[in-house]
Amino acid sequence: MNKELINKTAEEIQIGYEKYIQNFKKLTKVSPLHFRSRDWSGMQETHLKRLRLYKDQVNATKNMVLALVKDCYSDYNFWKTTKEHYSKNITERKDRELAETFFNSIIRKSYPGLAINEELMFVHEGYNTCDIYSNEDLYHTYPSSLGLQKIIQKIIDDFDFETQYLNKEADIQFLVHSVREVILSRYTISEDTITQVLKSVFYRNKAAYLIGRTFVGGKWMPFIIPFLNGRKGVFVDTLIFDPKIMAHLFSFTRSYFMVEVDIPSQMIAFLHAVIPHKQIHELYNAIGFNKHGKTEFYRDFLMHLQQSEDKFVIAEGVKGMVMTVFTLPSYNIVFKMIKDYFDPPKTMTRQEVREKYKMVGLHDRVGRMADTHEFEEFHLPLDRIHPELIRELKNTVNSYLEFRNNELIIKHVYTERRMIPLNIYLEICTLEEAKQAVEEYGHAILQLAKANIFPGDMMTKNFGVTRQKRVVFYDYDEIEFLTDMNFRWKPKPETFEQIYASEPWYDIKANDIFPEDFKRFMIGRQDVREHFFEYHQNLFNPDYWISIQERILSGEWIHALPYPNEIRFRPEEEV
Structure with missing residues (x-):
């Protein structure tokens, strides 16, 4: 075997990874500049570039590797030895787990028909095998001996955004008051009380977030401080202690943070301590390493398969016209496959559906669209698949199936977090829960609109309810950019023929939308229909939709806060 070629191949893959991570850091590093100068379009463009970076670098590295290895591209022993050399080369890297995932991506693109293979790929390595280095460079530390006022003052001083503040002294007093109200009212400060705040600032959309924790009462209490940069300067918007709100900030429905990370596993360990019920793969996703998040998800999935015995079944809810959806009841994930043939009136192609999913992946999800992972050559044990599901898969997605041995x-x-379909939730919940759910449903639609997304099919079966009772959209085959839609009032009939016409008597183009018609299909539950219509009157007003379009077309980036307005320190008009 050609040792020189093996060494060169391992070296080229490592060079490809280093280019990726250097460019990733370079793009991430400009986020503070965008925040400081309120360059929100620049922030969006940078985020989009970073999202595309991994795929572009994998393709470039793959092409270089294939040109190098030539006839060895399908040689099993060649790749096995190359992996061994690559593994030795990256042993001392502090981001070793990401480098392993990059190798996996290259070999999957280079080796024909490769499924998951433990000899050729890094399958069970990753996060838990990474060394946890000294934390000195990870966070600032504030001992209780400083006193609350000085601790808050020092935190604010340590995170100077190098631009005008709205009112720094007022911010300090807002934070002091919140800490006294939430922590000092319940816990006694002692000598071992200490506060830690990550040195890296988490940027997303128009906000910057500090993430920290305080050891008090024998346990760690996490907190998040959001900053905004308004027309009058930077200001602290609130102080978050509620674990549900913190979890939502790192939700699978949110876009990724722009945050500088030297040692990813160290950052993940800290975040996992702060938000313990978030999965490791979700946290990697949250800080922008979504490809490694996909790797960690798959490792978690394999472990769960080993520890469970239930069978994969058809997911609950109305069967879709475009997707076949199944799940493993003991695992909080659904698996979605594009059907071979779509039921009428759907007319799009498979490729068009895939493009819609890519569109979501590259767009601001504003907390209202579920993140997905896309897999090819995904293996499932046959004895874990319910016979009814096998029949359904053969009937709807047979061209995507291969039965080999016992797999x-x-x-x-696609994989996606499992939620309760909204139509099912509305059948089983109380009246008060239903009112909250339909309010959330309308908020989801309008927040998507403000992010330039028109859901298309807005029936309740296409929305899900999360554990936090948040309503999320998950059916992407008909989404469009809001600015491509033409919102219209329905013309008033004037003649006898128009009044009694069995079909619309006026011209309707493909992108014409009549919000007045939404009432006919949006809510089926009778005891909350009128509440929904009254609460979300704007949904049915074409002029309101047009006003959102005009704001977007004028260049405005409409920011959706990931926390309730009620907890903000200042009213909107003051900032």
Whole structure:
């Protein structure tokens, strides 16, 4: 075997990874500049570039590797030895787990028909094998001996955004008051009380977030401080102690943070301590390493398969016209496959559906669209698949199936967090819960609109309810940019023929939308229909939709706060 070629191949893959991570850091590093100068379009463009970076670098590295290895591209022993050399080369890297995932991506693109293979790929390594280095450079530390006022003052001083503040002294007093109200009213400060705040600032959309924790009462209490940069300067918007709100900030429905990270596993360990019920793969996603998040998800999935015995079944809810959806009841994930043939009136192609999912992946999800992972050659043990599901898969997605030995190999599938379909939730919840759910449903639609997304099919079966009772959209086959839609009032009939016409008597183009018609299909539950119509009157007003379009087209980036307005320190008009 050509040792020189093996060494060169391992070296080229490592060079490709280093280019990726250097460019990732370079793009991330400009986020503070965008925040400081209120360059929100620049922030969006940078985020989009970073999202595309991994795929572009993998393709470039793959092409270089294939040109180098030539006839060895399908040689099993060649790749096995290359992996061993690559593993030695990256042993001392502090981001070793990300470098392993990059190698996996290259070999999956280079080796024909490769499924998950433990000899050729890094399958069970990753996060838990990484060394946890000294924390000195990870966070600032504030001992209780400083006193609350000085601690808050020092935190504010340590995170100078190098631009005008709205009112720094007022911010300090807002924070002091909140800490006294939430922590000092319940806990006694002692000598071992200490506060730690990550040195890296988490940027997303128009906000910057500090993430920290205080050891008090024998336990760590996490907190998040959001900053905004308004027309009058930077200001602290609130102080978050509520774990549900913190979890929502790192939700699978949110876009990724722009945050400088030297040692990813160290950052993840801290975040996991602060938000313990978030999965490791979700946290990697949150800080922008979504490809490694996908790797960590798959490792978690394999472990769960080993520790469970239930069978994969058809997911609950109304069967979709475009997607076949199944799940493992003991695992909080659904698997979605594009059907071979779509039921009428759907007319799009498979490729068009895939483009919609890519569109979501590159767009601001504003907390209202679920993140997905896309897999090819996904293996499932046949004895874990319910016979009814096997029949459904053969009937709807047969071209994507391969039965080999004791496995079902799925050629293409999306994974997504499982939620209760909104139509089912409305059938089983109380009246008060239903009112809250339909209010959330309307908020989801309008917040998506403000992010330039028109959901298309807005029926309740296409929305889900999360554990925090948040309503999220998850059916992407008909989404469009809001600015491409034409919102219209329905013309008033004037003649006898127009009044009694069995079909619309006026011209309707493909992108014409009549919000007045939404009432006919949006809510089926009778005891909350009128509440919904009254609460969300704007949904049915074409002029309101047009006003959102005009704001977007004028260049405005409409920011959706990931926390309730009620907890903000200042009213909107003051900032």
